[in-house]
Amino acid sequence: MKLGHQLVRHGSKVTFLTTESIRSQIEKVDEEEEHMRIISVPDGLALEDDHKDDNRLVQSFLHVIPGHLENLIRKSNEDELIGIGQITCLIVDVVLSRDPIEIAEKMGLKHAIFFPSAPGVLALILHIPKLIEAGIIDADDGKSMNHK
Secondary structure, three states, X not given: OHHHHHHHHOOOOEEEEEEHHHHOOOXXXXXXXXXEEEEEEOOOOOOOOOOOOHHHHHHHHHHHHHHHHHHHHHHHHOOOOOOOOOXXXXXXXXXXXXXXXXXXXXXXXXXXXXXXXXXXXXXXXXXXHHHHHOOOEOOOOOOEHHHO
16 A cells, blocks of 8 residues: 555556455545545455465455456446546556466556565565575475475
8 A cells, every 4th residue: 555655646546456355454545535546356255265364365366356457457448437547557466466467468558566575575585496406495395405
């Protein structure tokens, strides 16, 4: 949300696309902040499913969001969604990056990937192949090779 607020301060209109279960956890957007919208869609899980199981939620999210995203872009660019305006750029959380970036490219939109975690986490993730190659961690289970 902080990135969205900064983009609005610099004159951009921002639309967040998220799931209904995540929407309830996001801070309220001031009704008068006309340049920021949050659109929530079903997360794809059944009512009886555990909506706090992050793995199931992310897998479901990865499955349902691309269709909703493409529909949102198409409708907003056809002026069917009043007040949102045309979508010209996507900024995508790195966890969701593959499908949304492909959609952006297909629809001719500018796009960027955003990594909201600490830079050290990104550095670790990017070095995992080197740690495996050096025999420091096991490629199969991710455990330290020193403890086997």
